[in-house]
């Protein structure tokens with residue numbers, strides 16, 4: 001039984017302490033403890049949420065978001081370039097981390113962006129390696145009988161999982177939807193009619209085109225497959241795998257070695273209002289607290305920008321100005337149309353009779369509770385979004401002079417930023433790289449300032465930006481470790497991001513007007529007609545309406561130290577001998593996909609690195 005109390009955690013010596021039992025953290029812990037000689041203590045701030053419908057039932061995605069039991073429920077500071085609005089930043093709280101809260105879409109990033117990680121100075125971080133680990137994470141289930149050849153083509157879904165691209169024996173189970181709608185197929189046909197072909201084989205590392213997404217759903221039970229079911233529960237019996245839950249790490253305890261490197265000798269934790277120090281550690285402390293909280297812990301421990309730390313009375317032990325900088329996130333804006341066809345959209349799920357019907361269907365693993373209401377995705381290149389002049393404008397904005405952030409003003413961070421922008425520029429020019437994603441919801445769904453009318457059906461096309469040029473930050477707001485971090489993604493600070501979003505919205509509007517989707521569209525609900533008056537009114541609508549897609553990365557970037565990096569390619573924090581980071585904060589450049597596959601892959605890859613180090617000794 002791996003759950004321990006503080007006094008047991010204090011008294012037993014562990015090889016590794018992992019801070020955060022989330023997506024990457026649990027993958028790492030479970031792989032390390034495959035070796036009975038390696039002992040691991042995971043310290044997780046949230047609880048163990050065993051079998052709750054809000055987490056387990058696919059059709060209930062979003063129900064746990066905003067609930068403080070499962071969600072840290074952060075918000076940004078007022079966003080200067082978005083009329084000072086604050087933007088929700090949900091993050092999973094509890095074992096499983098954001099994998100317990102997420103919307104279950106499972107994608108591969110593109111080959112070029114994985115190779116860019118290596119190009120930015122991280123040897124061994126490339127497509128080949130990440131594909132290997134993304135495969136290791138997954139068991140891909142595609143029953144041959146699921147879709148006819150014709151339907152597989154219609155819905156841009158694969159019929160057989162090519163083992164060169166998809167894992168077959170991993171612990172996270174991914175599957176294709178069981179239910180398909182007319183609006184879904186029509187959307188893909190309309191895209192085809194606009195010259196955007198289907199691309200069912202997205203696993204290849206070329207994402208552009210229309211696809212039906214894999215989801216992290218176990219088709220045997222029609223429930224969420226996530227870090228807890230995949231990595232924790234099957235290994236709960238190991239004697240070398242211990243978990244201290246509901247305990248928040250507030251600081252890493254560091255001592256200076258003779259060679260001037262800082263050595264992590266333990267962590268300070270707060271549990272039930274009491275502070276303790278867990279110090280019996282043989283090897284490394286590993287931060288897996290996610291992109292918004294890993295930099296927070298670093299700064300509370302005295303690692304970061306000395307001036308910023310001094311403002312909070314914290315003395316700097318490692319001068320690393322990149323900590324908390326380079327924050328990038330996906331954002332999206334909603335378009336909605338009322339439709340009229342035979343689909344039973346998720347709009348019915350407010351009516352008790354339909355809820356009952358779908359509860360009954362769920363017992364046979366069918367109906368709206370058995371899958372997520374977002375099955376269809378279209379990834380678009382810059383060329384599909386705008387004319388040559390627009391692309392030149394976006395490319396031109398891939399320069400640090402347009403980045404209004406600390407990354408652009410500090411010389412070391414600027415060097416790293418210029419290198420990132422070079423890659424972003426090549427992605428703009430490359431027709432195989434996605435700059436945008438259009439996600440189809442089967443129904444209206446929750447949208448700020450828009451309420452669905454009773455008895456009507458809708459389809460929603462959310463328009464998301466894949467490679468934002470804006471850069472923001474996350475830093476401590478106080479030396480009090482229990483105060484939430486100050487999150488400033490600095491959304492839309494680079495003008496090209498807003499311009500690109502406007503082009504994505506325009507493309508979505510063209511899709512509604514193109515047959516065969518247009519044949520079922522009764523009227524456009526969002527954006528409202530007045531927002532479509534001209535370019536300025538549309539951009540104003542976007543500023544008001546966009547939301548986060550919840551994929552923050554980059555805040556403890558894996559880059560050379562001279563480029564503003566926080567960790568090296570072995571995930572070791574610069575200036576320390578044994579403090580590592582294993583979560584999505586290390587990814588220096590946003591990816592054109594939803595990010596859970598990569599979070600798991602980072603955990604898996606880190607485990608192999610650490611295991612080979614321990615064998616080498």
Ligand SMILES: Cc1cc2nc3c(=O)[nH]c(=O)nc-3n(C[C@H](O)[C@H](O)[C@H](O)COP(=O)(O)OP(=O)(O)OC[C@H]3O[C@@H](n4cnc5c(N)ncnc54)[C@H](O)[C@@H]3O)c2cc1C
Pocket residue numbers: 019020021022023024025043044045046065090091092093094095096097098099101102103104105106107247248249250288289290291293294297549550551552582583584585593594595596597599
């Ligand atoms: C609402 C939502 C929907 C999403 N939808 C999708 C999707 O459909 N597809 C997709 O691929 N991705 C999706 N994502 C993104 C994806 O889930 C995340 O990118 C990924 O899970 C992040 O993994 P991580 O290991 O970096 O961090 P996390 O999984 O968030 O893990 C961090 C862990 O650290 C713990 N922690 C934090 N601070 C401390 C501390 N001080 N002490 C101890 N523990 C601490 C947290 O409680 C958490 O358990 C979504 C995310 C959200 C929030």
